[in-house]
Amino acid sequence: MKILKFGGTSVGTPENIRQVSRIIQKAIREDPEISVVVSAFTGVTNDLIHVSELARRRDRKYLKILQSCEKRHIETVKTLIHSSTQPVLLQVQKIFHELQEILHGIYLLKELTPRSVDLIMGFGEQLSAYIISRYLISEGLPAIYTDARKLLITDDVHGHANILYQKSARKIRRFYDKNPGLKIITGFIATTSDGISTTLGRGGSDLTASFLGAVLKANEIQIWTDVDGVMSADPEKVPDAFCLKNLSYEEAMELSHFGAKVLHPPTIQPAMEKGIPIRILNTFNPGFEGTLVQKNPIHHEFPAKGITSIHHISLLTLQGSGMVGVTGISARAFSILANHAISVILISQASSEHSICLAVKPEDALPAKKAIEKEFELEIKARFVDRVQVEKDLSAVALVGESMRKTPGIAGKLFHALAECSVNVVAIAQGSSELNISVVVSQADEIRALQAIHEAFFSKTRRLNLLLCGTGLIGSEFLRQLAENHHNIQNNKSLDLQVIGLANMEYGVFRADGIPPSNWQKILMQGHPHPDPEFFLRQLNNYQKGQTIFIDLTASEEISQTYEAYLKNGISVVAANKIANTGDYNYYKMLQSLSRKKGLFFRYETNVGAGLPVIRTLKSLLETGDTVQKIEAILSGTLSYLFNTFQSGEKTFSEVIREAQEKGFTEPDPRNDLNGLDFARKLLLLMRECGEVVNLKDIRIDPILPAACFKAANVEETYTILKDYDPQFEKARLSAAKNKRLLRYIGTYENGKGSIELTEIDPDHPFAGLKGSDNAIMFTTKRYHENPLVIQGPGAGAAVTAAGIMNELIIDN
DSSP, X not given: OEEEEEOTTTTSSXXXXXXXXXXXXXXXXXXXXXXXXXXXXXXXXXXXHHHHHHHHTTOTHHHHHHHHHHHXXXXXXXXXXXXXXXXHHHHHHHHHHHHHXXXXXXXXXXXXXXXXXXXXXXXXXXXXXXXXXXXXXXXXXXXXXXXXXXXXXXXXXXXXXXXXXXXXXHHHHHHHHHOOSOEEEEOSEEEXXXXXXXXXXXXXHHHHHHHHHHHHTOSEEEEEESXXXXXXXXXXXXXXXXXXXXXXXXXXXXXXXXXXXXXXXXXXXXXXXXXXXXXXXXXXXXXXOOEEEESSOOOOSSSOOXXXXXXXXXXXXXXOGGXXXXXXXXXXXXXXXXXXXXXXXXXXXXXXXXXXXXXXXXXXXXXXXXXXXXXXXXXXXXXXXXXXXXXXXEXXXXXXXXXXXXXXXXXXXXXXXXXXXXXXXXEEEEOTTOSEEEEEEEGGGHHHHHHHHHHHHHOSSEEEEEEEEOOSHHHHHHHHXXXXXXXXXXXXXXXXXXXXXXXXXXXEEEOTTOOOGXXXXXXXXXXXXXXXXXXXXXXXXXXXXXXXXXXXXXXXXXHHTTHHHHHHTTOEEEXXXXXXXXXXXXXXXXXXXXXXXXXXXXXXXXXXXXXXXXXXXXXXXXXXXXXXXXXXXXXXXXXXXXXXXXXXXXXOHHHHHHHHHHTTOSOSSTHHHHTSHHHHHHHHHHHHHTTOOOOGGGEEEOOSSOHHHHHOSSHHHHHXXXXXXXXXXXXXXXXHHXXXXXXXXXXXXXXXXXEEEEEEEOTXXXXXXXXXXXXXXXXXXXXXXXXXEEEEEEOOOHHHHHHHHHHHXXXXX
């Protein structure tokens, strides 16, 4: 035998009922002895509750809603049944007439009891089961309409009645012995021993099916709904959620307790006691295998099975020094809550016994607080126990899975995932069974927490969301490299780099589903015109998906001032822009401190040497206990090119500068490179990384160009003036050559001081062999004293800088 249960959406329209009929016919071909439990049509139960309340308030609108409900059922009959329709219509009208009489009585008495509500709500299932049974008969299936009130006996707790097993089991067996064949049974409703209608509460139709299956020892209980099965998470909150193939009974109960809506805990209990599998199936995708809930599920490839949440809870904290070592505190708290019919969702207690945290429904928070404070009134007066603290607007998130038992690292992985997306944990609970790890977080962080945990436990790749500001030479090259290497990074680093935001001075665009880097220009030009520096921050207010990184590829001071806001919002920052690190010292230190405090990263490797690993190497030396004694560096590609080329003597110094400008190695106005300020900023950053409290004015710069050049009105005038100084530059070159030495413009940090000056070096100096626009950095440290550590290579250019940014994203991720 199989028990099939169809929910409200499955029977909500005539077409849906036809689909149900096809499923039933297929099931009968495989196993003739089946029973079908049905819910009321979609929305009907809510309508019945609504009309009963309107009738109680003597609001005659209830009649209009009731008429609409009756019309819906009659139209369904007419659509489905084309012969012998009249008797069915008369029975439907009779049922509605009875319902109207009951509502009229409520209207006159202005009284609505729980008993009356149960009676009224039951009409939805009666109508649904009757119409479906008659439709199946018209299709040639000899279906028996079965009112579950003939089968299920309950106590008299109206609204959530409890089934009396022995009495119900005898009735069910007796009925089935006398009535073989297909039965269409009303879900949700039952009766007391005195014949008073009751309802089984939330998920009652599922419970009807499960109880019948347990009593009849069915081979399988099938719950047909409008989803493919139990999902790994709520797909509305976690778009990457997938359907689980199997669950244990315990896993299903944990997931349903914490908000998974497909199954309800009472449904599972009868089937679990008899070891009967429950299969969750999709009425609208009947070919899909669904989710099988059973005693010994097949091994799952992930240690966890699913993540779920309760969206809105309140947390009560009972604490005080008088609780430590005192027996009975917890018992008193839980007893008083039980006496007030307040259900506790989650419990967390410190090992010191100094505090107990209890999660309850928001509407229960104030009554719970009053009840506990009343119970501990004397202790509170004596100041042994504090007044109960209530925290509101919280969510409970639970990770569930039997394979988590005795698997090291599960909790660490969960908390690491939350830390990476800057979600603060308010409370933690884990039972000794290790089946469930629950955390309480801010309601505003619920979706971000669910997505981060789901990605950590169920995704083979980790998604990084990128907000890219600046689409000039470096930005364009970065997007080109990303398009070219996306799959390679995904395969080798298990990272899915998704650009979700792009902005430049002209346009800004934000797309949560990602912006293809191969088509970014067209998409950007359709974006918001002239975005301000906080454009992305506003977009992120309604976005909660995984780890997000802001990338600044501009030279804008305004943009650099937004880093603090990004970090405070849980977003890491990667900057090619040097301004934040070389401007105000206090801002630089604050960003360092804030990123550490938030568990985020603030990376800026490309501030010095483009793609060369300069900052990382320096940090590594310092973090491992080395001491930097001296740094010598050529940190300007332009100045490196000038003196590498000038040393041949083939051209004058002014000619070398003009050639560099024509090749694009300098700014349009070469003075912006030759003033040494950009070089000085890079040296300043290295000094700050070494712990020096310095600003740009503290670095001594020996200017290359004469002061007259900086006073020139334009570039051409600069060259005119510079020609007059060519003999001086040639004299300096010849003087160095005579001593078999070379001219280099070198920055030096030593004994807390920084300087940049034109220097003569020996042919065996590490900087002597530089070519083109190469940069070079030489660290003399306590460890690298006799043979200093040298880093050399291209220190400028869009390709190497973009590659440096890419490396910042994937390293240690």
